Amino acid sequence: MTPQDVLAELTALQRDDVPTHGGATMAYVYDSGRTEVDELAAAAQAAFQWTNALDPTAFPSVARIENDLVGAALELLGGGPDAVGTLTSGGTESCALAVLAAREQWRARGGAGRPRMLLPVTAHAAFRKAAHLFGVEVVDIPVDPETCRADPSAVVRQLDERTVLVVVSAPSYPHGVLDPVGRIAGLAAGAGVPCHVDACIGGWVLPFLDDVPEPFDLSVPGVTSLSVDLHKYGYAPKGVSVLLTATPELRHAHWFSTAGWPGYPVVNPTLAGTRPAGVMAAAWAVHRWLGTDGYRDLARRAREATVRLAAGAAAVDGLRVVGRPVATLVALAADGPDGVDVLHLADEMTARGWLLQPQPPFAQDVGDLPATLHLTVTAATADRVEALLSDLRGAARAAAALPRPVPDPGLVAAAATIDPAALSVAEVEALLELAGVSGGSLPERMAPVHALVAALPRPVAERLLAGVLGRVYRPALSG
Ligand SMILES: Cc1ncc(COP(=O)(O)O)c(C=O)c1O
Structure with a gap:
C-alpha cells in the first residue's frame, strides 16, 4: 500500500459523516466559510x-x-x-x-x-x-x-x-x-x-x-x-x-x-x-490571521444571519422562537399545544439535508421547558438562510401532518420499576431491542426515540442512552 492508499481509505470512512463545512450542520461544527482559515490551521x-x-x-x-x-x-x-x-x-x-x-x-x-x-x-x-x-x-x-x-x-x-x-x-x-x-x-x-x-x-x-x-x-x-x-x-x-x-x-x-514519585517532577x-x-x-x-477585524466580520455575519433566521422561523405556522437569542444560537419550539412537534421537525429537516439538534422537554418546579430544536449559526450558514427557511416551512408542514410521537405506555410503565444501577449490559441491550433500537445503527426517524427518552425516569434514560453508545463502540477485530 502507498500512504495515498491509506489516506484514501481514511477519507472513505467519512462518507456517512454529516458535513463539517457548508453551514447545514447546525451543531458540533463551526465553519468560518473561509478556506484559507482551514488551510492555515492544517x-x-x-x-x-x-x-x-x-x-x-x-x-x-x-x-x-x-x-x-x-x-x-x-x-x-x-x-x-x-x-x-x-x-x-x-x-x-x-x-x-x-x-x-x-x-x-x-x-x-x-x-x-x-x-x-x-x-x-x-x-x-x-x-x-x-x-x-x-x-x-x-x-x-x-x-x-x-x-x-x-x-x-x-x-x-x-x-x-x-x-x-x-x-x-x-x-x-x-x-x-x-x-x-x-x-x-x-x-x-x-x-x-x-x-x-x-x-x-x-x-x-x-x-x-x-x-x-x-x-x-x-x-x-x-x-x-x-x-x-x-x-x-x-x-x-x-x-x-x-x-x-x-x-x-x-x-x-x-x-x-x-x-x-521517582520520575520527572510533574506540574x-x-x-x-x-x-x-x-x-x-x-x-x-487562525487568531493571528483573522485578527480583531476578521473575527468581528465573522461574528457580525453569523449574528445577522441568526436574526434573519429567528424572524423567519417565528413566522412559520406552528413554530416560535424561545426567549431572546443574544448571540448566534436559536431554539425553536411548538407554538402552543397544536404547534409543530419539533422532534418530527428535526427528522424532516434531516431528510432535507440539515442537522438541527432536537432537545427533549425538561421538567422543573417553576414551569416545564418545552422540547426545542437547537440551531448553531456560523458564518457559513449566512448565505443559506433563505434556503434553510424554505426547507423549514416545508418540513413544518410535513411534521404537522404526522401523529405526535407517543412512547409505548407499557414500556414507560415497565421502565419506572427498573433500578438502572442494577442493570447488566445484556439487560440494557434487551431493553434497547424492545425500544426499537437494534443493531449498530440508529433508526432513521429519531422522534419516537426522543419521545421515549423524555418519558422515562432520568436515571433509566441515562443508562439506556449509554447503552446506545455501547452498541456504537464495538471493537473491530480483524480475526
Ligand atoms: C456553553 C457551553 N459550555 C460548555 C460546552 C462544552 O464544550 P465542549 O463540547 O467543547 O467540551 C459547550 C458545548 O457546546 C457549550 O456550548
Missing part, C-alpha cells in the same frame, strides 16, 4: 503535531502560544491586571477545571462537608460531569420558563457556607439566552462565593456585537472565572479552549504538581499530562 497543526505542551521549558514555543492566546482572551473578555488563564482541550475541560478550582479554594479556606454548586438547569452538562468527577453536589437553579434565564431569587435562597461556585451562561447552549450575569455574580460575591461565566460558545462572538443586552465578562463585579472555546467561534480545529481566572491563586487551585495545569500542541498552534495561527 499547516500550523502539522508543524506542531509532534510537539508536547506538557513541558513549556523544553518547548518554549508552546508557552509563547499559550500566553498570546490567553492574553488575547483576557483583552477581549474584560480581564483585570491580575487575571490569568490556561489553554485546555475544550469546553468540558475548562468548565471542569473551574469547578475543581472553586472546590479547592473553598477547601483551602476551611470549607467542610459536601461542597455544592448552584447550577442553572440550562447550564451545560459539562458542569454535571465535573460535579460527578469532583464530588460536588449539584443544586438545580430553575430558569424562567418564558425567558429561559436563570432565576436570581433561587440563587439567593440556595447560597450557603457549603456553596463553592455559582454558574451562569453567556449564552446558554440550549436556548442561546444570556443569564442575568451581573445580578447573580453580585449575589454570589455578597456571600463570598465565586461565580463562573460559561462563555464557551458565546465568548468569541458577543464582544464583537453592538446589541448585547448587558455586560457578561470578567469585568462584571463578582465574576471570578470565565470559559471560552477557541474551537467554537474562534474557528480553530477541535481541541482547544481557554479558562480565564480573575486571580493567579484561582488558577493555581486547578493545577496539579507532584514530586512524589499539570489541566487534566491531561501530554498536551497536543498542534491544535494550540492552529488556534494561534
Whole structure:
C-alpha cells in the first residue's frame, strides 16, 4: 500500500459523516466559510503535531502560544491586571477545571462537608460531569420558563457556607439566552462565593456585537472565572479552549504538581499530562490571521444571519422562537399545544439535508421547558438562510401532518420499576431491542426515540442512552 492508499481509505470512512463545512450542520461544527482559515490551521497543526505542551521549558514555543492566546482572551473578555488563564482541550475541560478550582479554594479556606454548586438547569452538562468527577453536589437553579434565564431569587435562597461556585451562561447552549450575569455574580460575591461565566460558545462572538443586552465578562463585579472555546467561534480545529481566572491563586487551585514519585517532577495545569500542541498552534495561527477585524466580520455575519433566521422561523405556522437569542444560537419550539412537534421537525429537516439538534422537554418546579430544536449559526450558514427557511416551512408542514410521537405506555410503565444501577449490559441491550433500537445503527426517524427518552425516569434514560453508545463502540477485530 502507498500512504495515498491509506489516506484514501481514511477519507472513505467519512462518507456517512454529516458535513463539517457548508453551514447545514447546525451543531458540533463551526465553519468560518473561509478556506484559507482551514488551510492555515492544517499547516500550523502539522508543524506542531509532534510537539508536547506538557513541558513549556523544553518547548518554549508552546508557552509563547499559550500566553498570546490567553492574553488575547483576557483583552477581549474584560480581564483585570491580575487575571490569568490556561489553554485546555475544550469546553468540558475548562468548565471542569473551574469547578475543581472553586472546590479547592473553598477547601483551602476551611470549607467542610459536601461542597455544592448552584447550577442553572440550562447550564451545560459539562458542569454535571465535573460535579460527578469532583464530588460536588449539584443544586438545580430553575430558569424562567418564558425567558429561559436563570432565576436570581433561587440563587439567593440556595447560597450557603457549603456553596463553592455559582454558574451562569453567556449564552446558554440550549436556548442561546444570556443569564442575568451581573445580578447573580453580585449575589454570589455578597456571600463570598465565586461565580463562573460559561462563555464557551458565546465568548468569541458577543464582544464583537453592538446589541448585547448587558455586560457578561470578567469585568462584571463578582465574576471570578470565565470559559471560552477557541474551537467554537474562534474557528480553530477541535481541541482547544481557554479558562480565564480573575486571580493567579484561582488558577493555581486547578493545577496539579507532584514530586512524589521517582520520575520527572510533574506540574499539570489541566487534566491531561501530554498536551497536543498542534491544535494550540492552529488556534494561534487562525487568531493571528483573522485578527480583531476578521473575527468581528465573522461574528457580525453569523449574528445577522441568526436574526434573519429567528424572524423567519417565528413566522412559520406552528413554530416560535424561545426567549431572546443574544448571540448566534436559536431554539425553536411548538407554538402552543397544536404547534409543530419539533422532534418530527428535526427528522424532516434531516431528510432535507440539515442537522438541527432536537432537545427533549425538561421538567422543573417553576414551569416545564418545552422540547426545542437547537440551531448553531456560523458564518457559513449566512448565505443559506433563505434556503434553510424554505426547507423549514416545508418540513413544518410535513411534521404537522404526522401523529405526535407517543412512547409505548407499557414500556414507560415497565421502565419506572427498573433500578438502572442494577442493570447488566445484556439487560440494557434487551431493553434497547424492545425500544426499537437494534443493531449498530440508529433508526432513521429519531422522534419516537426522543419521545421515549423524555418519558422515562432520568436515571433509566441515562443508562439506556449509554447503552446506545455501547452498541456504537464495538471493537473491530480483524480475526
Ligand atoms: C456553553 C457551553 N459550555 C460548555 C460546552 C462544552 O464544550 P465542549 O463540547 O467543547 O467540551 C459547550 C458545548 O457546546 C457549550 O456550548
